[in-house]
Amino acid sequence: MSIIFNHVYHSYDADTQLKTDALSDISFKIEDGEFVGLIGHTGSGKSTLVQHMNGLMKPTEGEVYFDGKDISDKDYPIKELRSNVGLVFQYPEHQLFEATVFEDVCFGPLNQGLEKKEAELRAFTALRQVGLEETTYYQSPFDLSGGQKRRAAIAGVLAMRPKVLVLDEPTAGLDPKGRDEILSLVKKLHDEEKITIVLVSHSMDDVANYVDRILVMNKSRLVYDGTPKEVFKHAEELEQMGLAIPQVTYAMHALKKAGFDVPTDVTTIDEAVDRIIKCIS
Amino acid sequence: MIRDITLGQYYQADSVIHRLDPRTKITGTFFFIVTLFLAKNVWGYVIAAAFLVMSIKLCKVPFKYMVRGMKAIVILMLMTVVFNLFMTKGEVIFSFWKLSISKEGLENAVKMAIRLTFLILGSSIMTLTTTPNSLTDGLEKLLGPLKKVKVPVHEIAMMMSIALRFIPILIEETDKIMKAQMARGADFDSGNLVKRAKALVPLLVPLIISAFRRAGDLAMAMEARCYRGDSGRTRMKPLKYEKRDYIAYIVIILTLVLCIVFGRNAWWMA
Incomplete structure (x- = not known):
């Protein structure tokens, strides 16, 4: 169940003067069960990249393989791919349309050709997984709060039982509490349901706290691919790209400068606490 | 995809046509359409075509880009051509089953196709070279006199x-x-x-x-x-005619006059 990008290029308006490259020579492989963070500045090609994962966009050059098969093949079952790779877009407003949250979540499974009963069962399971209160199930999706809408949107994709879940900026526009709730929900889905997760974000702290591996995009190219520790070593280069490193890593750098003997490759708060205690005791 | 619709979209470039006053472009387009419908023989169309080619050359919008916007109206055009082809009565030159094509029908179909193409290319030059804002500014100014009869221009x-x-x-x-x-x-x-x-x-x-x-x-x-x-509203950039606008007016009126003089005879006299 791996996703492989092999020298993928994608350009918009290829035949006009307005030609712009959104992806240039992207190669990587995502294995089953990984928790990957994708970071990059606005316009770096992140969104274009994730849309290649479920075949909403096709490479202009190069190939994308899902489970060993080229998704650009003429006879590739694209609907099946979209069931396997669930993509949740940034704005839940773009997908909620039914009269009730429950009906809306049923939309995906019904499109998969499931019986009504089976679809409803899946919708219930998905709504429970995302932790929405039962009183909201029969409310209009437009009456929900921002965080609840986001959950409803995630449930709408989860109900299709994807093997890979791609979330495009799931925390944008949420307050800190809503953000933590969504991220721990995603973490739970990864740990308990064994779903492969690709998390697109430009918050370094979000990414550092949850993911095992980070892909960094800059100006349509993939510049780094590694564990948070490896990637955040390149603090200066990341800053030049308009990105940052986690705040706690900055704090560790400052402590080191002030004469404390702490490592500077720390990326999460828990780890930082451990190291600081070790250093002063 | 859906983004390919170029009709009514602005294309950023630096050309004489882009710099013209929007009023000049609106009136010019209107005169060009009148010219098209006054043209009765080959010369009329040649004059209109010459004007069109000149505008396309001057406006620096890639021709390919313009044509892409025309795809949307291909069906409308085909329908017009087909109806003209089969529904015009006259000297039959070709027929099968219940359908027949007359000489006049063929003529009309060709004329309509050329007219429609020119019309759409002509008006797309206006929309491609004028931002929506200056277009409505121009329209507001042109329709200004209507305020006197209480039209909320x-x-x-x-x-x-x-x-x-x-x-x-x-x-x-x-x-x-x-x-x-x-x-x-x-x-x-x-x-x-x-x-x-x-x-x-x-x-x-x-x-x-x-x-x-x-x-x-x-x-x-x-x-x-x-x-x-509207009450008491002033503009940041008031519209003002420049020298190039007067030149453009002269050219477009010349085209219209030429077309009336040389193009008014019937088709077959060319």
Whole structure:
């Protein structure tokens, strides 16, 4: 169940003067069960990249393989791919349309050709997984709060039982509490349901706290691919790209400068606490 | 995809035509259309074509880009041609089954095809080289005299410019919503008519809701900046005719006159 990008290029308006490259020579492989963070500045090609994962966009050059098969093949079952790779877009407003949250979540499974009963069962399971209160199930999706809408949107994709879940900026526009709730929900889905997760974000702290591996995009190219520790070593280069490193890593750098003997490759708060205690005791 | 619709979209470039006063371009386009319908023989069309080629050369918009916008009206054009071809009575030159093509029909079909193509190319030069804002500014100024008979010209122009302003935004939004629903397995292009119409619901509901939200936000933002219609309103960039505008007027009127003089004879006298 791996996703492989092999020298993928994608350009918009290829035949006009307005030609712009959104992806240039992207190669990587995502294995089953990984928790990957994708970071990059606005316009770096992140969104274009994730849309290649479920075949909403096709490479202009190069190939994308899902489970060993080229998704650009003429006879590739694209609907099946979209069931396997669930993509949740940034704005839940773009997908909620039914009269009730429950009906809306049923939309995906019904499109998969499931019986009504089976679809409803899946919708219930998905709504429970995302932790929405039962009183909201029969409310209009437009009456929900921002965080609840986001959950409803995630449930709408989860109900299709994807093997890979791609979330495009799931925390944008949420307050800190809503953000933590969504991220721990995603973490739970990864740990308990064994779903492969690709998390697109430009918050370094979000990414550092949850993911095992980070892909960094800059100006349509993939510049780094590694564990948070490896990637955040390149603090200066990341800053030049308009990105940052986690705040706690900055704090560790400052402590080191002030004469404390702490490592500077720390990326999460828990780890930082451990190291600081070790250093002063 | 849906972004390929270029009709009515502005193309950024630095050309004489771009710099012309919007009023000149609107009147010019109007005169060009009149010219097209006055042309009765080959010379009339040659003169119109020469004017069109000159404008296309001057406006620095790639011809390919213009043609792409025409794809949208190909069906309309085909229908016009087919109807003209078969429905015109006259000297029959070809017939099969119940259909027959007359000499006049063939002539009419060719004429209509040329006229429509020129008409659309001509007016797309106007929209491609003029921003929606200056277009409505120009229109407002041209229709100004109507204010005397209590026509709310300013309000109409404002509504038009807002509507035009929102076209690209809504197109982009449609694209995003379509993708979000396709990711959930929605299928927009298969099945019979009823099924397709039903498939549009998940697209239209979010689109309309978002359009209403945007309209509300915009109204609020306008009120916050004390917008209250036409009364006492001044412009940041008042429209002013330059030398190039007078030259453009002379050229377009010359085209019209030439077309009347040389193009008024019937088709077969050419």
